[in-house]
Amino acid sequence: MFKNQLKIALRSLLKRKVFSLINIVGLAIGFGCAIIVFLFVSHHLSYDKFHLNGDRIYRFVTEEQLDGIHYSASVPPGFANAFKEDYAYAEKMAKVVYWGDEVLTIEDRNLKINMDEEVRFVEADFFNIFNFPLINGSHEVPLNEPNTAVITEDMAERLFGQEEPVGKAFLFGNKELITVTGVLKEFPVTSDFKSSIFISFPTLKSFSRFMSSESWGGISTNLMCFGLLHPNQDIEAIEKSIVAYPEKFRPNSKNKHVYKLQPLSEMHLNTTYGGGINRSTLWIFSLIGVFILGMACINFVNISTGQSLYRSKEVGMRKVVGGVKTQLFWQFMIETLLTGFLALLAGIGLCFLVLPWFNSVFELTLSMGSLLNIVAIGFILALLGLVTFFAGSYPGVLMARVAPISALKNQLSANDIGGSNTRKVLVIAQFTIAIILIVGTVVVNKQLSYAMTSDLGYDRSAVVMVEIPTNDVLPVQVEGLKERLSKFSGVEKISRCLASPGAAYLEWSTSVQYNNKAEAEEFSIMVKAGDKDYVDTFGIPLVAGRHFVEKDTLDEVMVNETFARKVGITNVNDLLGKQIAINSGRVKASIVGVVSDFHDQSFEGSINPVFIGPLVDVYNEFAIKINMAQASQTLSDIEAEWTKLFPEFVFNYDFLDERVAEQYQKEQQFLSLTKAFSLLAILIGCLGVYGLISFFIGQKTKEIGIRKVLGSNLGQILKLLTKDFVVMILLAGAIASPIAWLVMNRWLESYQYRTQISWWVFVLAIGGVILITMTTMAYKTIKAANADPVKSLRAE
Amino acid sequence: MLLELKNIFKWVNSGSQRIFLLKDINLSVEEGEFISVMGPSGSGKSTLLNVIGMLDQFDEGEYYFFDESVHKLKERHRSNLYKEYIGFVFQAYHLLDDLTVYENLEMPLLYKKYKGAERKAMVADMLDRFNIVGKKDLFPAQLSGGQQQLVGVARALISKPKLILADEPTGNLNSKQGEEIMDLFKQLNEEGVTIIQVTHSEKNAAYGSRIINLLDGRMVK
C-alpha cells in the first residue's frame, strides 16, 4: 500500500511540475534556513560543554558600581589567592592572563612572528580545572616553573616544524627565553579558551607587574579568574560571603566592587561579560528560521488547497471505489511527505552552497558533517515530520472531505476546497512575516550606517595606527623617530599616544580629583595619553584655552566638555588653570585647554569625562595622518624608518577607519543575515503569490468556460486580484508595523546613539511588497494570456 | 431481495421553494435482475442511481439493502456497504488519468486490504477476461472511448460486487462499442450480477428484464 501510494504520489508530483517545483523550492529554502540556524545555534550552545566537571566551573566576575554599573569579566589580581585561603568552597583556582601583541623569536630557525592574541599566562591548575589534555591524553601539564610553556600541536609545528618541541625554547617579547615543556592536543573549535601558547604564570612578572601581583587596586580585563568548586555549593551563599572583600581590601575606593560567580555554561552566552553571543540573538535567529519555514508551509497549504480543485475528480473517484476519508487523508500526507523529503534534500544541498558564505560572514567553521549525529538527525527528521503535518493536514482534510458526487460533477464550491477566507488569512500571515523582516533589515541597515557615518567627534580618515612595540627604548628615541617620520612629505600629522580616541582596547578609566579637593569625584575619568599633537592629528576641536606644552614632568593637560559638566561648570573657560589629579593623586597637572566632546569609547557608549595629557610612559602607538594620494610610498617609508629603531619587531599598521568599522562587526553580521533572510522571505512570498494567482486564473477559467476567459476577462480578473492583494498587503502591513516597531525599538534601545524608525520605513516595506506582488502577478497573467487556454487548463 | 426503496423523497431548497428531485420512489430489486431506468434528461435518473449507490443522501423514506436499513446507517458503515457490494460505471468513465490501466483496476482493491499477491491475481484475471492484457501499462488517454469504458466496467467488477450501477454507460460510445458493453452486461447478469442501468436507448433497455420510467423525479408506469 505504502509503496503504491509513494509511486502514485511521485507521479502526481511530476504531473503538476510547476506547482511541485514551487512547493519544493519554497520548502527547500525553509529547510535550508532551519538547518543553518540549527547549526549556528547548536554551535553556540556547545561551547565548552566538554569539560569533565563543567557544572562546577565558575568564572569570578565583578560589577563595578560607580556612575552606573559596569560589568567586568574579571576580578582584581589578588582575588584568587585570597579566596583560596579564606574559604574552602573551591577545589582549585586558576588565573588566566590574555596577552597579545608580542613578538616571538626563534633565532636558530630564523623565525620571528607577531603573536596577536594567541598567548595566555596561566596557573598550572588551569589544566586541572579544564579539560585540555596533552597529546598523550595526560592532564598532568608541567607548568609550574618560571619560563616554561606548553603549546598546541599546530603551534609546535609552526614553531619547530617536524622537530620534537619539548625542551626547545623561544624568545618571547624579546625578553624572556621560554622552554617548551609539553604539547597540548588541539583545542576544540567550540571553546572560548582556544589559543596556542600557554606560558607559566610566574613568567608573567616581567611582562606585567600589576597582573602578577596580589593587588586589589583595580581590574584588568586581561586577567580572568576561574574556580572549580566542590560539589553542591550554594552560589548565592558564596557571593554573600565575598561581599566583605571590597571593604577589606579596597576600603577607600569610590569604585564599589561586587564580586559574582558566573557558571561556565553562561560564559559564551552572556554578552554583558563579553560572551560570544547573546541568548536573545540565538532566539531571534531561531524564530526567523521558524518564520521562514512557516512561510514555506503556508505556501504549500495555499497551493495544495488550490490544487484540490483539479484533484477533486480523482478524490471523488477514489471514494466511489471505496476509499474512505482516512485513507485519502493519508494518501495526501504521503504526497506531502514525499514533497517534504525532496525539499529536504534540496535544502541540504542549499546549505552546502550557502554555508561557506555564512561561515565567512560569522567567521565560523560550521560544517555539514556536524549534522551526522543523533541529535541533528533527530532534529531534521522531526522538522520533516512537523512540516509534513502542518503543510499537509489541512489540505488533506479538505480533500478527504470532498463529496464524491459533486466532485465528479465538477460542482465543488470554493468552500469545499478551503474557504477563501482561510487562504486569505494564510496569505496575510505570509505578508506580515515578510514585512516584519523587511522593516527589520531596513532598521538594522539604517542604524549601522548611522553609526558608521556619524561624526565621532574626531577624524578617523587617512589615519594610520603604527605600534610602538616595546618599552625598552627610551622616550627620546621614540620622539626622535616621530621627528624623522614627520619629515616625510606624505605624513601630514603624527602623534604618540596610548591609543586612538575611541579605541575599545586599552581603555584606561580611573579616579579623578578636581581643583585640589581631597575627595575623589563621584565619576571616573577616561584617560587619553597622547603628546601635544594628539588632538590635531585626530582633528579634535579645541573649545577653550590652548594646547598643552610638553615638559620633562607632566604639568599641563586638557579635558573635555563633559568633564566641565560633571564638575558643575557651565563656562568652560572657568576650568582653565584649575588643578586636576588622577590615578589616586599620582598624576597631577593643571588644565590649560578644553576640547569638544568626542566618542571616547565605541559609538555605542555614552560620552565620559576625558583627560588628555602627555603620559610618556604609556605610549603604545603612533597615530599618523597621511596623504592618501601617496599612501603606499609613505607607508613603506615609515616601515623602513620604524624598522631601524625596532629591528627585532615586525612592522604592523591599521587604518583607523577600518578599526572603527571592526567595532560594528556584530551589527554587520546581523545585517547580512537579516538581509538574506528577508530576501528569502520575499522569494517565498513571491512563489506563494505566483501559485495563488495561477490558482485564481485557473479557477476563473474553469468557472466561466474555457476559451474566452483569458482574453477579455483577464483584465477583470486582474483588477479583482489586484484589489484583493493590495487590501491583504495593507492589512498585513497594519499587523506587521506595530510588531516590527516594537521589536526593532527594543533592539535599538541597546544603543545610546540610535537612528529613528521613521514612517517611511514602513511605507517602503509595504510599498515594496505591493510592487513585488504586482510584478509577480503581471508576469503570471501575461504568461497565462499568451498560453493556449485549453492546454494551460490541462497542464495545471 | 437485494434492495428496497420505500417512499423515498429527495429535494433541494432554493429560496423559499422546495424542488423535488425524487418523489415517492418505491422500488424493490431482486438479486439477479437487470433493470433499465429511462426518462427524459433532468428527470432524476442519475439522482436515483446515486441514492441507490449511497453516494447521495435522500431526505425522506426508507432504504433497505439486504437487511441493513441504509437510512439509519452512519456514513462510515454506508461506505463499507457500497464498497463491498456495489460497482459503479459512469458515462464519462471517470478513470484516473494519472494511473495506468493496471493501476486503475488495482485501486479499489487497495482500499480493501487485499494482499499484494491476491491483488495481482485479481487484476490479471480481469485483464485477461476483458482482453486488455496488452494495454495494462497504458494510461487512459492512450485508449479509445470503448476501451476506456471496458476498463471502467472491469474496475467496477474487480471487487466482485453483487450490484452494478451504470449511468448511461454507452452514452459516449459509438453503437458498436455500445453493443459490446451491453453484451458484457448481459453476460454478467447471466452469471448472477444484478444490474441497474440508466439509458436513453430503447435497444439497450431491451437487454434488461424490467424498465423503470422516471418523469420529474417520479416513477411512472
Ligand SMILES: Nc1ncnc2c1ncn2[C@@H]1O[C@H](COP(=O)(O)OP(=O)(O)O)[C@@H](O)[C@H]1O
Ligand atoms: N444538488 C442539486 N441541486 C439542485 N438541483 C439538482 C441537484 N442535483 C440535481 N439537480 C437537478 O435535479 C434534476 C435531476 O437531475 P439528474 O438526476 O442528473 O437527471 P438525469 O440524470 O435524469 O438527467 C435536474 O434538473 C438537476 O438540475
Ligand SMILES: [Mg+2]
Ligand atoms: Mg444523468
